[in-house]
Amino acid sequence: MSTSDQSATEDRHASWLELFFDLVAVAGIGMLARLLVDDTSGGGISVYVIAYTAIWMIWACFTLYSxxxxxETHVSVILSAMFVLGVMAAAVPEIHDEHATGFAVAYVVGRFLAARPWQRSTVVTDLPIVQTGGGIVPWVVSFWFEGTVQYALWALGLAIDLWFIVSVNHDRLLASTQERLDRVRRSRRRSAERHEQLPETVEAVGADVPHLGERLGLFVIIVLGEGLVQITDAASEATWNRALALTGAGAFALMFALWAAAVRFGYAGAALVPDRGISARLSWPVHLVATLALATVAAVLGGLVADPHAHLDDRVRWILAAAYAGYAVLSAGVHLLRRDLRRAACVAVPMVVVAAVVAVATGLAAEGTVWLLAAGVLAALWAHARVERSFTSA
Incomplete structure (x- = not known):
């Protein structure tokens, strides 16, 4: 690649079409937040996680395409994806009842649409599920079931796809695709069929990494933005007093701190990870888990602001602590993969300690909880700044 070409690639930013596409993700995150708030039982949380993963999966497939x-992105492809995501988002409020099958049908249609732009001789190495259908099969089977069995089939399909993302070997994927292409070419020669000429070798296609980092970051902003919407909506209906002011300020401080950790100084949603600090392949599962954890924290915040004096319900407290700790552990794990023990400690120590306090402190009120959570992220940012200064001065 020439210097000018490389510069052009690095200067590329999200297009208007891509930003328009992300608006549907905004609607989906909002619906999912309400789904979690309405049902915090074990079954409700499971369906929330499955629905979030499915919506994220469709978003990821079309994000990689653009x-x-x-x-050369086809507007019709992205607009079709927006319609599919819109149907899935609209189905979320009644996903426990009559709209469950509609959600599944929309997901299957979205996956088939995501595979259409890719040629048979092309191998998408960074998100190979766009060309595989194994994970779609359980979703199709789920059309004939209801309730727990249907959700279990969805979870199975998503698990197959996620396992394929993290386990498939780049070289074996290319080799198997080349073998299939060779079989098709031999079959066509024997049958004397006349089709357009197929290429002799497969082409490996990878992501535009700088642009991908921006797209992943924009999705994190969407998730955190939903948290701000939940906060302001709750504050608009609550009694305006000192308790509300303290709780609202703490909730905003938490959102601002998470933005700094996940976006300003993070990558793919993981806290305090340097820009492009992980591979494009790994960035997808990291982004899924990170944004799921952040979306869960953001969804709960509205309820805390709405009633600052109330003690947290045990289920809500454990959900909040688990999502917060999960985000910290994920981010620390990314640093450990990079063999950066100091940054891993910066994230894990303060945030896991805070999560443990929230989990066991049964008498903790909402206003104290939000400031504890904010303090954990702020402490991680402070420790990270100290580490950065030590590296600079070394």
Whole structure:
């Protein structure tokens, strides 16, 4: 690649079409937040996680398509994806009842649409599920079931896809695709069929990494933005007094601190990870888990602001602590993969300690909880700044 070409690639930013596409993700995150708030039982949380993962999966498939296609992105493909995501988001409020099958049908349609732009001789190495259908099969089977069995089939399909993302070997994927292409070419020669000429070798396609980092970061902002919406909506209906002011300020401080950790100084949603600090392949599962944890924290915040004096319900307290600690552990794990023990400690120590306090402190009120959570992230940012200064001065 020439210097000018490389510069052009690095200067590429999200297009208007991509930003328009993300608006549907905004609607989906909002619906999912309400789904979690309405049902905090074990079954409700499970369906919330499954629905979030499914919506994220469709978003990821089409985000990668526009990332790779660039200016050649077909508007019709993205608009079709928006419609599919819109149907899925609209189905979320009644996903426990009559709209469950509609959600599944929309997901299957979205996955088939996501595979269409890719040619048979092309291998998408950074998100290979866009060309595989194994994870779609349980979703199709789920059309004939209801309730727990249907959700279990969805979870199975998503698990197959996620396992494929993290386990597939790049070289074996290319080799198996080449073998399939060779079989098709031999079959066509024997049958004397006349089709357009197939290429002799497969082409490996990877993501535009700088642009992908921006797209992943924009999704994190969408998630945190939903948290701000929950806070302001709750504050608009609550009694305006000192308790509300303290709780609202703490909730905003938490959102601002998470933005700094996950976006300003983070990558793919993971806290305090340097820009492009992980591979494009790994960034997808990291982004899924990170944004799921952040979305869960953001969804709970509205209820805390709405009633600052109330003691947290045990289920809400454990959900909040688990999501907060999960985000910290994920981010620390990314640093450990990079063999950066100091940054891993910066994230894990303060945030896991705070999560443990929230989990066991049964008498903790909402106003104290939000400031504790904010303090954990702020402490991580402070420790990270100290580490950065030590590296600079060394």
């Amino acid at each position: 990332n790779v296609a660039g200016q």
